[in-house]
């Protein structure tokens with residue numbers, strides 16, 4: 635049995651996705667890269683499985699993309715999904731590494747490995763942790779989807795992948811019944827700011843003295859809170 639250390643940790647400044655994304659190589663070549671201890675490093679796997687096609691498909695992440703997706707502890711009624719932009723794979727394209735019972739980061743599971751290569755990710759939720767609470771009871775906001783962890787691998791940037799991820803996130807938010815979509819973007823990240831502006835997000839001025847929650851990063855980082863109204867029959 636192998637243990638494959640998976641996981642995502644994405645900050646607004648991150649450059650490389652430390653993910654495990656196999657492509658079409660046969661099982662035999664994978665087994666060469668599994669150490670005696672049974673640990674197969676994500677970086678090694680990414681090297682073994684090169685890009686096979688420039689075609690990009692954006693879909694919901696599956697457990698084989700990253701085990702964070704398996705997290706199920708959400709407040710009542712809240713939704714969360716992780717979208718991935720995958721190259722060289724269609725929605726149903728999966729292959730199996732024999733009948734191996736893979737153990738992923740502590741979760742024992744029989745899984746299939748997707749032959750796509752993840753070029754970008756985006757997380758979407760309705761948890762409203764980073765939106766101002768409402769009313770004297772400080773209830774969570776509803777109807778506003780929140781975007782985070784947007785990242786595209788360096789060599790795939792400026793090809794419209796982030797735009798596609800956002801369009802899919804908007805469609806997903808509408809399907810959840812959300813009226814709008816929001817995010818925080820580092821003020822010193824002009825590329826991302828441009829991206830969201832061009833997709834119709836507007837900067838929201840935080841009222842003087844208001845202590846709106848912000849993503850937990852370094853205390854010096856300043857954020858632009860951005861929002862977009864969603865229209866049922868129109869996504870960008």
Ligand SMILES: CC(=O)SCCNC(=O)CCNC(=O)[C@H](O)C(C)(C)COP(=O)(O)OP(=O)(O)OC[C@H]1O[C@@H](n2cnc3c(N)ncnc32)[C@H](O)[C@@H]1OP(=O)(O)O
Nearest residue numbers: 782783784785786791792793794795796797825826828829
């Ligand atoms: C809510 C959050 O998570 S904020 C965190 C954002 N993530 C990061 O900063 C991580 C590091 N950066 C990245 O991963 C990428 O550069 C991203 C996600 C910002 C952009 O991803 P890409 O796939 O390259 O963006 P995409 O190709 O869809 O660009 C769409 C538009 O955004 C704007 N844009 C994107 N990158 C840049 C840039 N570096 N400089 C200026 N404008 C940019 C442009 O208007 C671009 O359109 P154009 O190429 O026709 O001019």
